[in-house]
Amino acid sequence: MEELNMQELLDLQAKEMEKIKEGSTITGKVIAIDTEEIKLELEDCAGFEGIIPVSELNLEKGKYASDVYKIGDEITGVIISKRIKDTTVQISKLKADKEADYAELKRAFENNEILSLVGVKAIDRGVFATYKTQELFIPISQLDTKFVQDTKEYVGKTLEVYIKELDKKRNRAVASRREVLQERLDKERAERNARIKAEREERYARIKAEREAEKARIKAEKEAMFDSLEVGQKKEGKVTKIMQYGAFVDIGGIEGLVHKNNLSWERVENVEDFVKEGQEVEVYVLNIDEENRKFALALKDINNDPWKIASEELAVGDIITVKVLRIIDKGAFVKVRDAVEAYLPISELSEDRVLKVQNVVNEGDEVKVKIIEFSYKNRRMKVSKVEAEREPEEDISEYLEVEDSLGSLGELFKDKFKNIDAE
Secondary structure (H helix, E strand, O other): OOOOOHHHHHHHHHHHHHHOOOOOEEEEEEEEEOOOEEEEEOOOOOOOEEEEEHHHOOOOOOOOHHHHOOOOOEEEEEEEEEEOOOOEEEEEHHHHHHHHHHHHHHHHHHHOOEEEEEEEEEEOOEEEEEEOOEEEEEEHHHOOOOOOOOHHHHOOOEEEEEEEEEEOOOOEEEEEOHHHHHHHHHHHHHHHHHHHHHHHHHHHHHHHHHHHHHHHHHHHHHHHHHHOOOOOOEEEEEEEEEEOOEEEEEOOOOEEEEEHHHOOOOOOOOHHHOOOOOOEEEEEEEEEEOOOOEEEEEOOOOOOOHHHHHHHHOOOOOEEEEEEEEEEOOEEEEEEEOOEEEEEEHHHOOOOOOOOHHHOOOOOOEEEEEEEEEEOOOOEEEEEHHHHHOOOOOOOHHHHHHHHHHOOHHHHOHHHHHHHHHO
16 A cells, blocks of 8 residues: 555545534544543544543543443544644533433423433422433422422432423423322322222122112011001101201101101200200101101100190189290290290280380299180180289179069168158
């Protein structure tokens, strides 16, 4: 082969130098390692030697070049400069790694893939985290599914994230850990719900036949229980539901309604003042609707109607002592005995005109009254304080009897009247 002269060598070197473009990627083989740099043999650039400063090797903290590389290893980097004078090419593996790592970020962003970052720096607004050579920011609102008080807790931790924003020109990369966590929570919840649903369906399928048989047995028992009911029967039961209008009571598999008016002989304002759900009670069968298979119950003792007892013991004209229960504009309601109330009109309070009921009686007062109306059938009684306090009229019936037998009183005493006139 013909040897080249100096000019030809220079021309050849210049031609090779033209091939070397800053920013392009080049691969070389390690030929020397020291504490400052690594030297590479560049196969595609004859006559040039590649130099990678330690600062451009992208070494882990605490590692030396000799800890990671050995003679003969191939290293790919990005050309950052070329020096014709000493025929060397400055190469950065760090820059090549950054470009490769950014490409991975971009792929993960476009494909919505999860990446693992490491938290490196905390600020009030969030955490800076790294993916290999790339740094991303995780806002505090995207750190967790729970409220975050201290962002420092996430420094040094591996954080799995989705990349939400990626803008190379603005050097902006934003990630969300919360979305990864929420997605997993949703997945776990869905899996748990699916498992529960499958177990429920399996359990239902297993006991469906038993349930049908049990339902048939219970229905037969209820029918038999209903057919055995008789008006006036006393039954033990349990309160199952409280309503405004009454309470439902189970008397052994069948439920009947105790209307609020049948809870007590007393006035019932609030059902829960008399019974509570789950309470054991004794009730009476009040009536039975065969056609609709329904029945009514009574908690009050239907065999001891206080109005009936009162009708047997009291009558119009009786004077009794009562207690004032409630005052209204037109009179007062008084207690005659347990569960028996009477109406005392304002006109029956006094012979004088009464402008206000409280001017004569007040709640809690005990007064004597006279029964002036009494209807057991309608459960009504009217009483009068005036009549109870009125003086009884003198009985002159004996004189009336004398008149019938001897004539008029005038005729009886006319002789005496004559004598008086004569005098």
